[in-house]
Amino acid sequence: MTDFLSIQDVTSIDSLIQEGLNAKQNPFANQHLGQRKTMGLIFFNSSLRTRLSTQKAAQNLGMNVMVMNVGQDSWGLEMEDGVIMNGDKAEHVKEAAAVIGRYCDVIGIRAFAGLQDREKDYSEQVLSQFKKYADVPLVNLESATRHPLQSLADCITIEEFKTKKRPKVVLTWLPHFKALPQAVANSFCEWMNHRDVELVVTHPEGYELAPEFVGDAYVTHNQAEAFEGADFIYGKNWSSYTQYGKVLTQDSSWMMTMDKLERTDNGKFMHCLPVRRNMKVTDEVLDSPQSLVIEQAANREWSAQAVLTEILQSL
Ligand code: CP
Numbered sequence: 001m002t003d004f005l006s007i008q009d010v011t012s013i014d015s016l017i018q019e020g021l022n023a024k025q026n027p028f029a030n031q032h033l034g035q036r037k038t039m040g041l042i043f044f045n046s047s048l049r050t051r052l053s054t055q056k057a058a059q060n061l062g063m064n065v066m067v068m069n070v071g072q073d074s075w076g077l078e079m080e081d082g083v084i085m086n087g088d089k090a091e092h093v094k095e096a097a098a099v100i101g102r103y104c105d106v107i108g109i110r111a112f113a114g115l116q117d118r119e120k121d122y123s124e125q126v127l128s129q130f131k132k133y134a135d136v137p138l139v140n141l142e143s144a145t146r147h148p149l150q151s152l153a154d155c156i157t158i159e160e161f162k163t164k165k166r167p168k169v170v171l172t173w174l175p176h177f178k179a180l181p182q183a184v185a186n187s188f189c190e191w192m193n194h195r196d197v198e199l200v201v202t203h204p205e206g207y208e209l210a211p212e213f214v215g216d217a218y219v220t221h222n223q224a225e226a227f228e229g230a231d232f233i234y235g236k237n238w239s240s241y242t243q244y245g246k247v248l249t250q251d252s253s254w255m256m257t258m259d260k261l262e263r264t265d266n267g268k269f270m271h272c273l274p275v276r277r278n279m280k281v282t283d284e285v286l287d288s289p290q291s292l293v294i295e296q297a298a299n300r301e302w303s304a305q306a307v308l309t310e311i312l313q314s315l
Helices: 014-024 049-058 093-103 119-121 123-136 148-161 183-192 223-227 260-262 294-314
Strands: 039-042 064-069 106-110 138-140 168-173 198-202 218-220 230-235 268-270
Touching: 014 148, 014 294, 039 049, 049 064, 049 106, 049 148, 049 294, 064 260, 093 106, 093 123, 093 148, 106 123, 106 294, 123 138, 138 148, 138 294, 148 183, 148 230, 148 268, 148 294, 168 223, 183 198, 183 230, 198 223, 218 223, 223 260, 268 294
Parallel strands: 039 064, 039 106, 106 138, 168 198, 168 230, 198 218, 230 268
Antiparallel strands: none
């Protein structure tokens, strides 16, 4: 694997999951791979898990790591080609990506959707511009449309906790007052469509995800029906794709509660974090033994390590 921008860059998901599980057992087995190599972590948006887990994974592999918050630690970056740069962006991505590429052997980039212009967001402008100008392998640390490192960690977590060969996995929309991107939900569906699971997606009307991500999932507006017999409930809020970036409802009846979890087949609750307690999910659910949110976050280290191992092996 050279880049890790989406599932399309992965040769074998099973091998990548196994690589993550191996790293979890023996974190320093491949320390030689990253020696004298540098990883740059470039953040256009905030992060706790992605930043720390990817840094730790790179260090486990012997890499040096540099982290930069664009616009805070660096100049603001212009992404449009051919513009007169008389605004607040002092540097063009053309130079910035090329320069960072000279300092780093691998670059990770986080750049969320702006949620104003669907076509622009779904064109993945920031990743595309870095791909064009950086000339080194890139890792997606959550882009406008996808969060593949999270999805890989989710696959590892489901593999560890499943009690059936083909578990029922439900992605449910949860209420939130702010407009959030579709990236985690898109990516989760995209990866689950490649796993041996019964995938169900449930959300209020108007929250349909892009069909290319939903794939073969069964979609229902009836959350109770979706939860029947579920082995894993994956909660997430996202803003509307069809009425792009809009919050159409904050209906609290969609919140994840213990009553609902008890109506599953001893289902486990998953969420990528951060999560707003008692807005999207009750304290009771998050603090229950059925919550996997900390295990999931812990597995972010091993998903990043699996990906970086394959990239370093290709250098
Ligand atoms: N799940 C996740 O990506 O967390 P952060 O936004 O804190 O990195």
